[in-house]
Amino acid sequence: xxxxxxxxxxxxxxxxxxxxxxxxxxxxxxxxxxxxxxxxxxxxxxxxxxxxxxxxxxxxxxxxxxxxxxxxxxxxxxxxxxxxxxxxxxxxxxxxxxxxxxxxxxxxxxxxxxxxxxxxxxxxxxxxxxxxxxxxxxxxxxxxxxxxxxxxxxxxxxxxxxxxxxxxxxxxxxxxxxxxxxxxxxxxxxxxxxxxxxxxxxxxxxxxxxxxxxxxxxxxxxxxxxxxxxxxxxxxxxxxxxxxxxxxxxxxxxxxxxxxxxxxxxxxxxxxxxxxxxxxxxxxxxxxxxxxxxxxxxxxxxxxxxxxxxxx
Amino acid sequence: xxxxxxxxxxxxxxxxxxxxxxxxxxxxxxxxxxxxxxxxxxxxxxxxxxxxxxxxxxxxxxxxxxxxxxxxxxxxxxxxxxxxxxxxxxxxxxxxxxxxxxxxxxxxxxxxxxxxxxxxxxxxxxxxxxxxxxxxxxxxxxxxxxxxxxxxxxxxxxxxxxxxxxxxxxxxxxxxxxxxxxxxxxxxxxxxxxxxxxxxxxxxxxxxxxxxxxxxxxxxxxxxxxxxxxxxxxxxxxxxxxxxxxxxxxxxxxxxxxxxxxxxxxxxxxxxxxxxxxxxxxxxxxxxxxxxxxxxxxxxxxxxxxxxxxxxxxxxxxxxxxxxxxxxxxxxxxxxxxxxxxxxxxxxx
Ligand SMILES: Nc1ncnc2c1ncn2[C@@H]1O[C@H](COP(=O)(O)OP(=O)(O)O)[C@@H](O)[C@H]1O
Ligand SMILES: [Mg+2]
Numbered sequence: 001x002x003x004x005x006x007x008x009x010x011x012x013x014x015x016x017x018x019x020x021x022x023x024x025x026x027x028x029x030x031x032x033x034x035x036x037x038x039x040x041x042x043x044x045x046x047x048x049x050x051x052x053x054x055x056x057x058x059x060x061x062x063x064x065x066x067x068x069x070x071x072x073x074x075x076x077x078x079x080x081x082x083x084x085x086x087x088x089x090x091x092x093x094x095x096x097x098x099x100x101x102x103x104x105x106x107x108x109x110x111x112x113x114x115x116x117x118x119x120x121x122x123x124x125x126x127x128x129x130x131x132x133x134x135x136x137x138x139x140x141x142x143x144x145x146x147x148x149x150x151x152x153x154x155x156x157x158x159x160x161x162x163x164x165x166x167x168x169x170x171x172x173x174x175x176x177x178x179x180x181x182x183x184x185x186x187x188x189x190x191x192x193x194x195x196x197x198x199x200x201x202x203x204x205x206x207x208x209x210x211x212x213x214x215x216x217x218x219x220x221x222x223x224x225x226x227x228x229x230x231x232x233x234x235x236x237x238x239x240x241x242x243x244x245x246x247x248x249x250x251x252x253x254x255x256x257x258x259x260x261x262x263x264x265x266x267x268x269x270x271x272x273x274x275x276x277x278x279x280x281x282x283x284x285x286x287x288x289x290x291x292x293x294x295x296x297x298x299x300x301x302x303x304x305x306x307x308x309x310x311x312x
Numbered sequence: 313x314x315x316x317x318x319x320x321x322x323x324x325x326x327x328x329x330x331x332x333x334x335x336x337x338x339x340x341x342x343x344x345x346x347x348x349x350x351x352x353x354x355x356x357x358x359x360x361x362x363x364x365x366x367x368x369x370x371x372x373x374x375x376x377x378x379x380x381x382x383x384x385x386x387x388x389x390x391x392x393x394x395x396x397x398x399x400x401x402x403x404x405x406x407x408x409x410x411x412x413x414x415x416x417x418x419x420x421x422x423x424x425x426x427x428x429x430x431x432x433x434x435x436x437x438x439x440x441x442x443x444x445x446x447x448x449x450x451x452x453x454x455x456x457x458x459x460x461x462x463x464x465x466x467x468x469x470x471x472x473x474x475x476x477x478x479x480x481x482x483x484x485x486x487x488x489x490x491x492x493x494x495x496x497x498x499x500x501x502x503x504x505x506x507x508x509x510x511x512x513x514x515x516x517x518x519x520x521x522x523x524x525x526x527x528x529x530x531x532x533x534x535x536x537x538x539x540x541x542x543x544x545x546x547x548x549x550x551x552x553x554x555x556x557x558x559x560x561x562x563x564x565x566x567x568x569x570x571x572x573x574x575x576x577x578x579x580x581x582x583x584x585x586x587x588x589x590x591x592x593x594x595x596x597x598x599x600x601x602x603x604x605x606x607x608x609x610x611x612x613x614x615x616x617x618x619x620x621x622x623x624x625x626x627x628x629x630x631x632x633x634x635x636x637x638x639x640x641x642x643x644x645x646x647x648x649x650x651x652x653x654x655x656x657x658x659x660x661x
Contacts, residue, residue, distance in 0.1 A: 209391075212385050213384055214390075214410050214458070215411060217414075
């Protein structure tokens with residue numbers, strides 16, 4: 001945009017009608033411009049989240065197979081409450097999610113605290129992001145190939161003489177869960193690491209030095225000072241990751257397909273199976289809505305507690 | 313109890329020199345003040361004593377023992393940081409308790425020591441607040457209490473009063489000096505405020521540009537400055553410094569002529585004279601100029617006289633009055649004059 005005609009209201013600029021028209025138009029343009037800039041993002045966001053969200057809520061009150069929608073009131077929800085596969089999926093999601101989240105959080109915290117004043121780490125932060133940059137399905141396939149189908153991992157262990165025969169990870173519920181946890185931890189620890197490093201670097205260095213002079217070891221500084229100050233950041237990171245893990249799908253779909261014996265079937269996979277294998281769309285929508293409500297409640301509780309205790 | 317020695321200490325970051333050639337011997341129970349403008353290396357020197365910064369050259373000893381390799385947490389040094397550095401997530405009580413906990417002081421003694429320390433800085437009523445809920449002065453005192461609670465070998469204070477208002481600063485100054493005498497702990501105090509330095513110090517270390525300019529008692533620093541930097545930094549208003557030449561035993565500069573200075577014959581010099589050693593003259597005078605400004609403060613009158621293009625500060629009698637731009641003579645106290653070499657600024661004795 002040229003700003004000379006906008007600013008210059010002296011006699012020279014007001015001389016011709018052409019310049020006045022140009023000025024008026026650019027002023028309207030100026031007011032509109034920010035909205036135009038964000039419009040694509042907003043439309044996109046509404047299109048892919050709000051619309052399907054409302055659609056799913058409406059659908060959850062209907063029986064939807066292939067024909068027309070039949071309104072059924074709360075039938076889908078009532079049936080859901082008695083569905084042991086739904087509860088099983090909830091439980092699996094909770095078990096896999098909480099173990100994975102705890103592991104990656106603790107691991108990232110330890111790494112971050114160990115590394116955050118290191119100039120090398122500060123310069124090469126981006127390197128730690130690499131696992132996050134891979135396409136999730138590609139990561140899932142690598143894990144599937146390494147541990148299940150091609151059994152690279154079993155083979156390596158056999159060659160160095162640690163085990164006889166193949167590891168039967170597929171046939172063990174906990175083995176399969178461990179595999180999903182491992183893949184998720186590997187892929188997402190760097191994300192938490194980066195966030196925690198940034199939070200630690202933002203903390204007042206003098207406070208830490210004061211603690212050193214007071215006789216605190218590295219661990220007591222971390223435990224007594226850095227960690228409590230990081231609470232809000234940890235809470236936000238856990239919520240972001242928690243929501244992500246609650247909706248874990250890719251790894252389940254590619255690595256375990258929910259097996260063995262539904263032992264790794266997460267909520268997302270349950271919804272997928274209900275919707276796209278049994279084409280029970282209304283029922284799948286009801287499960288989605290329940291999960292959405294659960295996620296919001298949990299996030300709300302975590303945020304509230306973390307922020308209140310940090311402030312006082 | 314500790315004596316601190318710094319020998320040829322230097323600190324560099326790549327090509328940046330923070331501090332160079334620091335030789336200093338601090339006696340047990342002494343209160344030494346590092347004084348100098350911002351960026352002159354005071355904090356760096358103090359941090360090296362604390363062990364938060366490793367010297368690039370030289371040796372730091374405490375009670376004769378070389379400390380260079382000793383970790384900060386094992387030096388038994390307590391520091392009050394410029395920004396207080398209180399632990400924001402702990403109450404004041406927990407803040408003061410932290411050094412005791414870290415040094416395994418028996419639980420039974422902790423409470424008593426905390427309350428004693430809090431009483432010394434009059435902070436008993438605020439123990440269950442968090443630092444965020446205290447005023448600057450209270451935080452300041454909390455930081456002091458945390459430092460004194462474990463009776464360290466050495467106290468380090470980095471501009472601890474710089475964030476306080478003038479009145480509180482004066483009250484805290486008295487409190488700090490009193491505490492230091494009472495606890496008899498070797499103390500290094502950093503400030504850029506010469507009044508603070510003069511009132512607190514047993515000895516002042518004047519620093520500029522990363523090196524020590526002069527070490528001495530406040531009286532020595534005031535009465536016997538080693539160079540123009542020290543002369544111009546100490547005193548309020550600071551010493552008048554007038555560039556000129558000595559020819560035939562007489563110092564001359566535009567509008568100024570001072571006879572009887574034969575020991576710098578034929579040299580370019582800087583003549584130093586403090587405002588309180590300048591007197592308003594009726595007849596013959598060392599300096600003749602015009603009244604440039606006059607500022608009565610009640611107990612005295614600050615008179616500024618312009619001679620040539622130089623402004624000379626004079627502390628005149630409180631009843632002195634004059635109109636601007638009227639001619640004015642000034643005489644100097646002949647036995648309170650200082651001569652400094654023109655080039656180096658070093659004192660000529
Ligand atoms: N970590 C550092 N890296 C590079 N230069 C530094 C560092 N710390 C201090 N300096 C430099 O050293 C000099 C002295 O600093 P400092 O001791 O903080 O001064 P003071 O406390 O007297 O104001 C300054 O010029 C400053 O820029
Ligand atoms: Mg400083």
